[in-house]
Amino acid sequence: xxxxxxxxxxxxxxxxxxxxxxxxxxxxxxxxxxxxxxxxxxxxxxxxxxxxxxxxxxxxxxxxxxxxxxxxxxxxxxxxxxxxxxxxxxxxxxxxxxxxxxxxxxxxxxxxxxxxxxxxxxxxxxxxxxxxxxxxxxxxxxxxxxxxxxxxxxxxxxxxxxxxxxxxxxxxxxxxxxxxxxxxxxxxxxxxxxxxxxxxxxxxxxxxxxxxxxxxxxxxxxxxxxxxxxxxxxxxxxxxxxxxxxxxxxxxxxxxxxxxxxxxxxxxxxxxxxxxxxxxxxxxxxxxxxxxxxxxxxxxxxxxxxxxxxxxxxxxxxxxxxxxxxxxxxxxxxxxxxxxxxxxxxxxxxxxxxxxxxxxxxxxxxxxxxxxxxxxxxxxx
Ligand SMILES: Cc1ncc(COP(=O)(O)O)c(C=O)c1O
Numbered sequence: 005x006x007x008x009x010x011x012x013x014x015x016x017x018x019x020x021x022x023x024x025x026x027x028x029x030x031x032x033x034x035x036x037x038x039x040x041x042x043x044x045x046x047x048x049x050x051x052x053x054x055x056x057x058x059x060x061x062x063x064x065x066x067x068x069x070x071x072x073x074x075x076x077x078x079x080x081x082x083x084x085x086x087x088x089x090x091x092x093x094x095x096x097x098x099x100x101x102x103x104x105x106x107x108x109x110x111x112x113x114x115x116x117x118x119x120x121x122x123x124x125x126x127x128x129x130x131x132x133x134x135x136x137x138x139x140x141x142x143x144x145x146x147x148x149x150x151x152x153x154x155x156x157x158x159x160x161x162x163x164x165x166x167x168x169x170x171x172x173x174x175x176x177x178x179x180x181x182x183x184x185x186x187x188x189x190x191x192x193x194x195x196x197x198x199x200x201x202x203x204x205x206x207x208x209x210x211x212x213x214x215x216x217x218x219x220x221x222x223x224x225x226x227x228x229x230x231x232x233x234x235x236x237x238x239x240x241x242x243x244x245x246x247x248x249x250x251x252x253x254x255x256x257x258x259x260x261x262x263x264x265x266x267x268x269x270x271x272x273x274x275x276x277x278x279x280x281x282x283x284x285x286x287x288x289x290x291x292x293x294x295x296x297x298x299x300x301x302x303x304x305x306x307x308x309x310x311x312x313x314x315x316x317x318x319x320x321x322x323x324x325x326x327x328x329x330x331x332x333x334x335x336x337x338x339x340x341x342x343x344x345x346x347x348x349x350x351x352x353x354x355x356x357x358x359x360x361x362x363x364x365x366x367x368x369x370x371x372x373x374x375x376x377x378x379x380x381x382x383x384x385x
Contacts, residue, residue, distance in 0.1 A: 044246050045246065046375065072269055073101045078281075086254065111138040119142070119173070130157065149164065185319065185324050212238035318330075
């Protein structure tokens with residue numbers, strides 16, 4: 005029998021998936037449970053997205069392979085969006101690539117680099133688990149950058165030893181941050197890119213929550229002129245298109261993008277052309293994103309009120325659709341998760357995102373209005 009790769013098979017299961025199994029098991033036992041664990045918007049995808057997809061699917065025959073880098077129309081739509089939103093001028097032929105949602109693009113990205121001399125990937129100690137899981141699978145050494153409430157849940161750039169920065173090739177940055185909702189300012193991102201230029205590493209800026217903010221649009225790495233970043237943007241959250249699998253990889257580093265094209269070409273990650281047509285509409289339309297943002301602001305207000313009136317504490321909460329919650333009555337994520345479960349709400353223990361997640365939990369509010377109202381009542385009682 006072929007020998008399995010222990011770097012893959014001995015990894016712990018993806019904990020967010022394990023929580024979905026738990027929610028299903030509880031429901032199968034007849035427990036009435038609200039699943040507030042997964043950042044998967046429950047409101048509908050805009051009708052225009054569906055129409056664009058159906059139109060593309062029925063107006064011509066699409067039996068051929070799709071473009072694995074995205075159609076010209078799609079890349080142009082992304083370029084126009086980036087210019088209008090972040091003031092960056094991008095060459096759609098060399099600086100933009102489509103992906104099947106950003107998860108696959110993030111997971112495979114480190115494969116592009118040479119790891120034979122013990123170079124590392126820097127990962128904040130609380131992070132989207134895919135950064136670490138991909139590094140582990142590829143047997144790439146990683147270093148955790150501690151995140152604490154006192155440093156605003158952003159890596160303390162001044163505290164990172166130069167020797168660590170010298171040996172790093174990639175630095176995963178995620179703002180607005182999952183799970184803590186921390187937002188990096190423009191000057192923070194400038195300082196980070198300055199370090200990347202000085203020590204010659206690449207900032208991998210994962211920005212899938214950037215369009216969902218309470219008042220001001222958070223800064224984006226796209227606003228900083230440099231060849232030392234790559235940016236991952238997604239339609240999943242802002243356009244309620246998790247089921248479509250569509251995102252963008254952007255960089256001003258043409259050599260990097262050329263190599264990435266070469267790497268992704270045999271991977272079979274071309275997004276079906278009719279989904280690309282829907283994505284082309286989505287990047288071009290500002291109105292539906294504002295509608296979603298406004299709606300999340302109402303939901304944000306409701307959930308904040310419920311959390312605070314139940315005597316719980318929260319950090320941030322001004323972007324994305326998560327709440328990062330702790331309580332003086334609970335010394336661990338597990339115990340606070342149990343408090344929520346006792347009220348019929350399944351949340352994600354903070355420790356799922358790394359050891360610094362104690363004593364927090366993450367709960368989502370990308371629920372339908374009815375379910376969110378029910379959730380708020382359950383928290384209040
Ligand atoms: C921080 C972060 N990055 C990337 C993703 C992947 O999103 P998608 O693959 O849907 O674009 C997620 C999804 O939850 C996320 O939270």
